[in-house]
Amino acid sequence: MLTMKDSAGNDVPFKALYELRITITDDAYNQLLGGQPFDTIIKNYGPADFTAADLDFTFTKRLLKGQYEITKQLSISREGMDYYRDSLFDKINRRTLVEEFIQQQKDLFVKTNCAPTCESCIASLGNWEHFRSQYMAQASIGTADSAAARPAAETAYARALKNCDALCGKTSEIDDIRTAMLDDMMAPSGQYANLEDSLFRYSIFYRSAVGVQAPYQLGTVRYLNENGEEDLVYDESIGKYVSPNSLSAEQFADKFKSSWAESLLPLHPEYCKLLGHEKYKTSHEYDRDFELTDSYAEAKAKGYLNPIGNTAYPYTVNKIDPIYIQNPVVGGQSVKARMEGEMQRFGDDFAYSIWSIAVMSVKCPDGGLNCINTYNRGDNVFETSGLCTPDQDMAWRSFRNLYLQKKKC
Numbered sequence: 001m002l003t004m005k006d007s008a009g010n011d012v013p014f015k016a017l018y019e020l021r022i023t024i025t026d027d028a029y030n031q032l033l034g035g036q037p038f039d040t041i042i043k044n045y046g047p048a049d050f051t052a053a054d055l056d057f058t059f060t061k062r063l064l065k066g067q068y069e070i071t072k073q074l075s076i077s078r079e080g081m082d083y084y085r086d087s088l089f090d091k092i093n094r095r096t097l098v099e100e101f102i103q104q105q106k107d108l109f110v111k112t113n114c115a116p117t118c119e120s121c122i123a124s125l126g127n128w129e130h131f132r133s134q135y136m137a138q139a140s141i142g143t144a145d146s147a148a149a150r151p152a153a154e155t156a157y158a159r160a161l162k163n164c165d166a167l168c169g170k171t172s173e174i175d176d177i178r179t180a181m182l183d184d185m186m187a188p189s190g191q192y193a194n195l196e197d198s199l200f201r202y203s204i205f206y207r208s209a210v211g212v213q214a215p216y217q218l219g220t221v222r223y224l225n226e227n228g229e230e231d232l233v234y235d236e237s238i239g240k241y242v243s244p245n246s247l248s249a250e251q252f253a254d255k256f257k258s259s260w261a262e263s264l265l266p267l268h269p270e271y272c273k274l275l276g277h278e279k280y281k282t283s284h285e286y287d288r289d290f291e292l293t294d295s296y297a298e299a300k301a302k303g304y305l306n307p308i309g310n311t312a313y314p315y316t317v318n319k320i321d322p323i324y325i326q327n328p329v330v331g332g333q334s335v336k337a338r339m340e341g342e343m344q345r346f347g348d349d350f351a352y353s354i355w356s357i358a359v360m361s362v363k364c365p366d367g368g369l370n371c372i373n374t375y376n377r378g379d380n381v382f383e384t385s386g387l388c389t390p391d392q393d394m395a396w397r398s399f400r401n402l403y404l405q406k407k408k409c
Contacts, residue, residue, distance in 0.1 A: 015052035017080025155228030172284035
């Protein structure tokens with residue numbers, strides 16, 4: 001008798017299905033048996049119904065005079081076990097109805113996040129100390145080696161944080177520009193890393209004269225791998241690992257890694273312009289959230305109707321555009337003073353403020369003078385009597401576009 005555990009942990013008995021293998025061999029290379037050993041299998045069940053019975057049988061085998069070895073091997077039948085599993089055990093052990101199974105799958109689908117969210121990304125990443133601890137543990141790096149592995153962990157953390165920022169909408173136009181410029185430096189087909197365009201003066205493969213190093217070979221370019229460590233690659237022509245600077249143009253393009261693009265970025269002809277923009281990165285991030293804010297109520301709460309932060313304006317001061325905190329001087333005038341003047345006297349005739357024009361664009365499509373005079377006012381024009389919530393939202397979107405256009409001029 002055999003037993004198997006059911007889903008509740010109880011023993012379920014089954015009659016054993018056996019196979020008895022009988023083998024007969026002789027001491028003359030089985031010549032007395034016709035050249036092959038005698039081999040037969042006897043079962044205690046029928047081939048059709050797998051009904052177990054006692055193992056009781058007889059058979060006759062005539063043997064010539066000689067010396068023989070008879071072997072008997074009793075084992076549980078594999079096909080019998082498969083039969084019990086598929087035809088009997090599963091049926092008595094299966095308790096889930098089809099409807100329950102379908103509901104289980106539905107519940108699983110509802111609970112499954114097919115794509116990461118901003119919140120789940122940040123929660124999974126944690127702070128630097130949490131990430132470093134997890135990184136070292138997963139890489140099986142001991143305490144004694146943790147200092148040497150720190151640069152690689154920092155690079156991985158920065159990469160993960162950048163991915164979370166993208167999910168959370170924290171990236172800015174500058175991030176998009178930097179990504180496009182990195183693509184320009186990707187060999188073998190980037191705009192400035194195209195192996196077939198090496199005569200282009202801004203190409204990393206350009207040589208001004210015979211014997212002159214190409215830009216990618218300069219010793220000032222330090223190539224890093226994906227872990228932020230100095231990179232080495234195998235040069236088959238000399239049979240050893242070398243710095244990427246030492247490779248031929250063809251080898252460099254063939255072995256190119258995306259992490260090298262960051263090292264090549266200073267060779268981009270517009271790199272200085274990028275550095276100038278990145279000084280105001282926080283302001284560009286402000287613009288991205290400003291642009292994604294779509295309702296008047298949310299914009300008012302964030303203080304986006306008063307990006308300069310002037311307390312004399314009838315609008316909430318909360319998030320001030322960082323550009324006005326840095327407040328660079330352009331053409332002899334600070335950007336804050338220039339924008340304050342233009343927001344108060346906006347447009348070609350300088351007769352109306354930017355807030356009034358935003359509301360007029362919604363409420364005065366025909367340009368009627370009475371309508372214009374109604375919304376040409378110094379208090380919070382967005383909350384003038386007669387403006388419903390959809391009007392306020394449309395007016396905010398108009399203000400948003402006008403402000404961002406003026407700021408970029």
